[in-house]
Amino acid sequence: MTILSGGKTLVAALGRQTLAPIRNLGKLGTFFFWGLVNIFTLPFQFYKVIEQVCFIGAKSVFVITLTGAFTGMVLGLQGYYALTKFGSEGMLGSAVALSLIREMGPVLTAVMVIGRAGSAMAAEIGIMRISEQIDALETMSIDPVRFLVSPRIAAAVISFPLLTALFDVIGIIGGYLTGSMLLGINSGVYFARVESSVLMKDVTGGFIKAVVFALVVVAICCFKGFYTHLSKEGFGSKGVSLSTTSAVVISCVLVLVTDYVLTSILL
Amino acid sequence: MTTPLIQLRDIHKTFGSNPVLNGVNLNIYRGEITTIIGKSGGGKSVLLKHIIGLLEPDSGEILLDGLPLSAMKKSDRKSLKQKFSYMFQGNALFDSLNVYENVALPLKEKTSLPEREIRKRAGEKMAQLDIAGIGDRYPAEISGGMKKRVALARALITNPEIILFDEPTTGLDPIRKNAVHGMISDYQKKFGFTGVVVSHEIPDIFYISQRIAMLNNGRIIFEGSPDEIQQAQVPEIQNFIYGMENRRSGFNGSGHQTYVEQRFNQEKLRLCDHNITFSLIIFTLENFSEITEHADHMAGQTVLTNLTDRIRHHINITDSCSRCGLNKIALLLSNTDIEQARAFCQRLSKEIKGDDLLDIKPYPGFCFSIRAGFAQATRDCSLEALMEKAESTSNPFYTFNIF
CATH class of the missing domain: 3.30.70.270 (Reverse transcriptase/Diguanylate cyclase domain)
Structure with a gap:
């Protein structure tokens, strides 16, 4: 009898463990779907979208410029010494440009924006949840997903590709600084290689990645903040800190996973 | 006998292993102020959140105008919700918006009124509540009493039919507390809304309420007029009411x-x-x-x-x-x-x-x-x-x- 009931408990626990992530995934799916749909419902939330573009996009310009420049510079250095071994340092322009536009631009931009804006989204929405501000929106018949999430999704979809483009351009200039100015590659050769090797397909691929990363990052960060109160490990401010941490970690990991998947599709 | 506007029938709610509501039956009548009294942590706020739909009961039914909420279409429930307003115990002000934006938000989001009209209405409401001069300040910069009044202004701005007040006077000084009570009573008379108040302010709350309900151990143990509850010979009610009254009145330093x-x-x-x-x-x-x-x-x-x-x-x-x-x-x-x-x-x-x-x-x-x-x-x-x-x-x- 005891063995039987013990077995039942075990099966029940296993079932719960299996069902919980599936349920969460479903919740994330509907949350994201309504967030996306509500971007297009009237009246359009132009002002809020612009506000978020300013927060996610404009205010990230400095950090993206900085990281873009140093990434390009380090690529220039590493690339030069690797290519010299084969006597093909003239290809540095292609190496820097392609690795930036195809991979590093979208990924590093996403990671930097997660750190700067994604964590802020999760924390802000999380605090709104624990201080009943989201409940207050519901009592006023204001759809909290439309009010809080939709403008962020729209703003991220606008900002991510632009920030990625900025990252790419600054990175290519960074590569030029180290490769050409410091290590002496002919600047004409460097830029000619950039021009000849980069195809429209690479640029489009990079932008597709940026848009997908934008959706992934905003969905995860907003979702984590929005459901802070359901966290089993902590309530209140601890709950907010946990959801912010997990929002950052999960979205970073997901960005890399999605990057692999997209690369394999796009190549 | 008129049909109650809101009827709660055998509402049960459990959080984890803690049963909070054990079969609540309550009638709320149109155009009246019904006050729910009871011990702190006794589930009064939970009950209020069930009425507005922030929480769903584990079992039981909530009827609005005789129609069960659970049987209504989502769109009907949504339009019904617009008749409600809720004033939170912790105010729930939007801390990244200033006072004016907080008060005006329901009008901005849910109506197509021009900005000038919104500004006028919000200004009137803020003036009535003595918060006219702090429109550009943020909730973190104002006192607890002011926050309460901002929350009240936000709840009243849409002229709702039903307003739920979750401890509207907690944290206010005695004079302002009575001013808020007076205001709820005045507005109720003026606009005829139906009010549900959760309060500990005994006996002050009796003066403004038409009906009192007492929640004890997850059940409504009494429902009736303020006079009836004061005369009720139930030990729990007597202990609660007179236990609350024995303290000196905050109103004027004299006894109640x-x-x-x-x-x-x-x-x-x-x-x-x-x-x-x-x-x-x-x-x-x-x-x-x-x-x-x-x-x-x-x-x-x-x-x-x-x-x-x-x-x-x-x-x-x-x-x-x-x-x-x-x-x-x-x-x-x-x-x-x-x-x-x-x-x-x-x-x-x-x-x-x-x-x-x-x-x-x-x-x-x-x-x-x-x-x-x-x-x-x-x-x-x-x-x-x-x-x-x-x-x-x-x-x-x-x-x-x-x-």
């Missing part, structure tokens, strides 16, 4: 009605045993609602508080003075017959100056009058009968005019 009751019983014994008579005076601030309408909700309270102060300067330690209604003060004078009571009143009215009673700057045409009613106790009269008698013989006591 129960204190007058105690003094009345003592004096009646003296009357019966030693034939020492005593009298009761009821002061009524006549145009209370007019004052609150033309000045603000604090003005009426200020006049009452200052009048109580003045009376207290003139009475003996054996006399007792207490509030006995939203605009009434009862004064029990021991060892005094009705003529002496009249003489006391005349003396008092000569010494009172209008400016002493007002802290506000009166507007042109400002006037208020106080009536005084006298009654001398007899051996067989009850306090209620004596109060009634006093009120029926009400005479002009004091008039203050500014032309």
Whole structure:
């Protein structure tokens, strides 16, 4: 009898463990779907979208410029010494440009924006949840997903590709600084290689990645903040800190996973 | 019998292993203020959140106008929700928006009114609640009392049909607390909304409520008028109500009605045993609602508080003075017959100056009058009968005019 009931408990626990992530995934799916749909419902939330573009996009310009420049510079250095071994340092322009536009631009931009804006989204929405501000929106018949999430999704979809483009351009200039100015590659050769090797397909691929990363990052960060109160490990401010941490970690990991998947599709 | 506007039928709610509501049955009638009282942590806020739909019951049914919410279409529920407004216990103000944006948000998001009209309506509501000058400040920069009033302004801005107040006066000073009570009562009379209030403010809340429900151990153990609950011979209710009342009144430093009751019983014994008579005076601030309408909700309270102060300067330690209604003060004078009571009143009215009673700057045409009613106790009269008698013989006591 005891063995039987013990077995039942075990099966029940296993079932719960299996069902919980599936349920969460479903919740994330509907949350994201309504967030996306509500971007297009009237009246359009132009002002809020612009506000978020300013927060996610404009205010990230400095950090993206900085990281873009140093990434390009380090690529220039590493690339030069690797290519010299084969006597093909003239290809540095292609190496820097392609690795930036195809991979590093979208990924590093996403990671930097997660750190700067994604964590802020999760924390802000999380605090709104624990201080009943989201409940207050519901009592006023204001759809909290439309009010809080939709403008962020729209703003991220606008900002991510632009920030990625900025990252790419600054990175290519960074590569030029180290490769050409410091290590002496002919600047004409460097830029000619950039021009000849980069195809429209690479640029489009990079932008597709940026848009997908934008959706992934905003969905995860907003979702984590929005459901802070359901966290089993902590309530209140601890709950907010946990959801912010997990929002950052999960979205970073997901960005890399999605990057692999997209690369394999796009190549 | 009219159908209740909101009916809660056998509502159960459990959080984890903690049952909070164990079969709540409650009727809320249209155009009335229903107050839910009960111990802290007893599930009153949870009950309120069920009414507005923030929480779903584990079992049981909520009916609105006789129709079960669970059977309604999502769109119907949504449109129904727009008739509700909710004032949160912790205010739930949007901390990244300033005070004006907080108050105006429901209008901005849910109506297509032009900005100028929104600004006008929000400005009016803020002025009525004495928060007009802080529109550009953020919730973190204002006091707790101001936050309450901002939350109240936000709840009232859409002129809803049903307003749920979750402890609207917690954290307010005694004067503002009464001003908020007065305001809820005034607005209710003016706009005729249905109010559900969760409150601990006994007995002040009795003056503004038409119905009181007491929640105990997850069940409604009493539902009825304020008078009925005060007379209910249920130990839990008696302990709760009188336990709350025994503290000194925050209103004016004098005792509440129960204190007058105690003094009345003592004096009646003296009357019966030693034939020492005593009298009761009821002061009524006549145009209370007019004052609150033309000045603000604090003005009426200020006049009452200052009048109580003045009376207290003139009475003996054996006399007792207490509030006995939203605009009434009862004064029990021991060892005094009705003529002496009249003489006391005349003396008092000569010494009172209008400016002493007002802290506000009166507007042109400002006037208020106080009536005084006298009654001398007899051996067989009850306090209620004596109060009634006093009120029926009400005479002009004091008039203050500014032309």
